[in-house]
Each structure stands twice: as structure tokens, then as C-alpha cells.
Amino acid sequence: MRYPYVTGTSVIGIKYKDGILLAADMGGSYGSTLRYKSVERIKAIGKHSLLGASGEISDFQEILRYLDELILYDNMWDDDNSLGPKEVHNYLNRIMYNRRNKFNPLWNTLVLGGVKNGKKYLGMVSMIGVHFEDDHVATGFGNHLARPILRDEWREDLSFEEAVKLLEKCMCVCLLRDRSSINKFQIAKITEEGVTISQPYALKTNWELSAFKNPSKGAEGTW
């Protein structure tokens, strides 16, 4: 059995008023070593879909090659038809499940978002082929840390600004509690108009709290 080498941590995706937002940091961990700091883990697939990945980075890049071919062959028909997020998600589901059947999984959890014909779509696939749709999804640590926040505060009619704020709140919690996360993010947006993936940026953090400045205070006997 193959085990992963370079891995990315949580991806978070939410629906909002006009489409889908995905967020992920740009870290690539080699075990617990932070080996890469500029890995793009969110990519556009065709005209209507966005794909985010956590897990083995090289397997994600292999998946991107599969999808490149899929979209290329779809374009060759030149029939003004194109694969939507639902079709791409289904394709990924079958690939992930097929590879687990061969005991040679693609070591990823994938988040797929998209908009086509006014229909928003947000789904997830795991490395053994478990898949589903929801209004908000998160992989790995994100499922523990971010989804409780999303279940509290998410609404269908979130504006873009509100949705970004909510995602940043989630990413901030992940940043503070998930050891392998880094403060360098991308947020990607997909609407009927198309895809925009943000430039990398950092969140404002506050380490001025007294507990951070004097960590041994109140813990007598410690050094």
C-alpha cells in the first residue's frame, strides 16, 4: 500500500447568493515538515466548475491531468454543450471509487463546486469514493473546526462580502488549531459569469493576548 508524501490540509466550500466560494491554504506538508508554501490547491475545471483538494498533492495533479483530458475531449465535440459541475463530480466519484477497488487509491478528499444554468452545485468525494452534496462542505480538520461555525451562521442568501467574511472566520479557526495549516490562502469564486481565483493573501492574526506573551504565567513550576 502506498502512503502519502506531500499533503495539503483542509479545503472549505460554501454556497452563497450568486454561486460557490472555495477556500484553501497554500501549504504542502512533507509529514509534519512544511515543505512547500505556494501550492495552488484550487483549480478551475472547464467553464462551470471549481475543484479544491486536500491530501496528496501529486495525486491531485494527476487528477487535474485526467480532467484536462476529459474537458479537451468534451470540447472536441464543438457542439456548444459542456460538462457541468454535476457531471465532473460524477466523473471524480467514479475515478476515486474505481481506484479504491484496485486497492490503489488517489489519496485525496476533493471538493467540487460550480454553477450551470442558474443551478449551484457543491459536493465532496473522499479517497474511498464516499460522496455527497451539501450547502457547505469541508475536508479533514475543516469538518471538525469549520462546519460547526457554518451550521450556525450559513444562509442561502449570503452576499459575496458576507460569504468571504464567513470563510475567513473559518480559515482563521483552522489556522489557529490545525498545525499543518499556513497563513497564506486563496479564495476562489464561481458564478454564472465565470471563475475568479484570488491572489494569495494572509489573514490578520492577533498574538498580543497576555496568555501568548507570558505562556508560563499561572503554570507554577514550569520552565
Add this chain to the structure above:
Amino acid sequence: MGSRWSPYDNNGGTCVAIAGSDYCVIAADTRMSTGYSILTRDYSKICKLADKAVMASSGFQADVRALQKNLAAKHLAYQHQHNKQMSCPAMAHLLSNTLYYKRFFPYYSFNVLGGLDNEGKGCVFTYDAVGSYERVGYSTQGSGSSLIMPVLDNQLKSPSPLLLPAKDAVTPLSESDAVDLVKDVFASATERDIYTGDAVEIVVINAKGIRRESIDLRKD
């Protein structure tokens, strides 16, 4: 590294089916979990396989979905060959063969199949993961089954399968009483089984057709 990779997961969930003299109730909760985490609160475990055959499945979601697709493809071929919908007892046998075909790399799925037989009587078929099956009057499968089965036994007392001549296993309850019983057993299982909750989806099949309803359960 920690533990070895496994091709299986248990995504939990509970299924119940009750057969009456002229109806069948099939129900399942809508929670999908992995370990102590909930993946989604709104995932349907119920699949309409034919006009008079409905399957509820719990276990490993990816296998369940592969099984559903497999059966849908087989049923499509059946319709092309015979120009009719498959009967529930035929679908029951197909499901058994489909599961046994993967005897040495099983579909990790626990199914109950419900519907109406060729006489229009309610029927329930209950399975294990490798295809052993039996026609019964009522059944439950999945993570909450051990909490629900004794309650169904107590409320629906089926005649012994050893009786000669054989007696009908269908329950004496009316359709609405059966639906109420299903709501109660799910509300109860939800109290103690962490893999059951969020909502219960109830499908009723009778001579008029198929009806669906959904009732909220505890979300914790």
C-alpha cells in the same frame, strides 16, 4: 504511519421496512457519518428500484451507491427484454445474486427491500452484506437495528416460520398505524444511536402508487 488503509468505511444509518396486507412502508434516516463526525444531515438512503420495489440501504455509502447503479442498469436491461417493470420478489432475488457476486470483496451494505408482490400484498426482504436473504413481515438493518428490532418483534409478533401450513407474515396494522410505529422507533433509536438522526424519510407503497414523507429527528 498509523493504522493500515482500509477500502471500507461505515457511514452508519438505520433502515426499517414493514409489510401490511395491501401496503409496504420503507423508511431510513438521512444522516451520513464517518467515525464521530457527521458528513451531511440530508442524504437519502432510499432508492426506488422499480414501480413496486424500493430499497433502503446503510453501511458504506460508496458501495451502496455502486450497488444502486448496478441494479438500475440491470433493471433497465430487464425492461428492454421483457417490456415491463420487475416485480418485487424478482428484484429481491436479483439483489441477492448481485451481492453474492461480490462474495470475496463484498459490497459493505445492509439492505431491506420492500414493495408489493404479484398479488398486491406487502412484502419485505431482509439481507446480509453477502446476499443471504429472507422474506419477512417486517425488518430493520443498519446501526440502529439492534435497538429497533426487539420493539418491532414486540409490537408486530410475526407467526413462526416453522408453522405448517405457512402463515402470512404481513402485519395486522393499518397503513397509518404502521407509519406512526416507524416514526416512534426512529425517534427512539435516535436517542441512543449516534449514527441515526437528523430526519427520517418514509416511503409508502400501496395500490395507489408511491408516497414520500419526511419527519425531523434530533440533530445531536
